[in-house]
Amino acid sequence: GQNIDQPTEMTATEGAIVQINCTYQTSGFNGLFWYQQHAGEAPTFLSYNVLDGLEEKGRFSSFLSRSKGYSYLLLKELQMKDSASYLCAVKDSNYQLIWGAGTKLIIKP
Amino acid sequence: NAGVTQTPKFRVLKTGQSMTLLCAQDMNHEYMYWYRQDPGMGLRLIHYSVGEGTTAKGEVPDGYNVSRLKKQNFLLGLESAAPSQTSVYFCASSFPEVGNQPQHFGDGTRLSIL
Numbered sequence: 769g770q771n772i773d774q775p776t777e778m779t780a781t782e783g784a785i786v787q788i789n790c791t792y793q794t795s796g797f798n799g800l801f802w803y804q805q806h807a808g809e810a811p812t813f814l815s816y817n818v819l820d821g822l823e824e825k826g827r828f829s830s831f832l833s834r835s836k837g838y839s840y841l842l843l844k845e846l847q848m849k850d851s852a853s854y855l856c857a858v859k860d861s862n863y864q865l866i867w868g869a870g871t872k873l874i875i876k877p
Numbered sequence: 878n879a880g881v882t883q884t885p886k887f888r889v890l891k892t893g894q895s896m897t898l899l900c901a902q903d904m905n906h907e908y909m910y911w912y913r914q915d916p917g918m919g920l921r922l923i924h925y926s927v928g929e930g931t932t933a934k935g936e937v938p939d940g941y942n943v944s945r946l947k948k949q950n951f952l953l954g955l956e957s958a959a960p961s962q963t964s965v966y967f968c969a970s971s972f973p974e975v976g977n978q979p980q981h982f983g984d985g986t987r988l989s990i991l
Contacts, residue, residue, distance in 0.1 A: 772919060801979060810881075810967065811920075813979035855919070864935075865980065867919030 770794045772868035774856050779874045780846055788841045788854050788871045796861020802830050802841045803855040805870065811855055815841070843873075851875045879903050883968050883983035890958045890990050898953040898986050900968030908971045909951040910935075910980065911943060913964040920967065926951055927973075958990045 771793045780786040792800070799818040803811040817823055817832035817839060829842040841854055853870040860866055884899045900909065907928050912920040922935030926945040940962060942954045951970075955962060965987050969980040 776917075799977060810982035810984050812982070816977040816979065818977070857920075863975075864922065865920075867921075869917055869919045 770866045774868040774871045777872045782877050784846050785844050790839045790856035792837050792858045794858045794860045794866055798859040800839050801857045804852050806852045846875050848875050881981050881983035883986050887987045894958050896955055900951045902970040906970035907973050910969045911953045912967045915964050960990045963990045
């Protein structure tokens, strides 16, 4: 079967750095997405990785290792507004998105 | 720029009632999707459409029907609502699924079945 694993919840301090991990087992791989979802709101696109390595976009970076079936989202200089759920999703061989359950990130002052 | 609009935002139904959830997008996207989101689970695909007049089943299609009569609209129907269909429903749209085209989501419909 297809599976995406993420930690359920993480806590970090304002101004710090946090890394959210995602491991996947899917039938084929056509890219990995990270989305942010604030409570009661729609998911919004953060990043896309299809090749191994690090993609940096401002305070957010995303890393991919296809051989290890592993990705992480790195958030720097954490702000209170970063409190949200972070969803990892993999596009499989049929170009369907398989979603993880999400990681709820709690930022403390 | 509205993006993806879902109506209604909230609804309470009794078991056995039927209803239709509406989704409209103004981004000229070919692909549209209906997901449900339940606590502790990832988004699960109900049905999707790759163009006007076409629909296909996703991971959890039972109890739902869809129609895509116009490119900008994608309707999700519940034929006979059951408590197990209590969920948050998200509509999304995108350009064809090649490369890094992200899906754009509506704000969701919170549906409770009593």
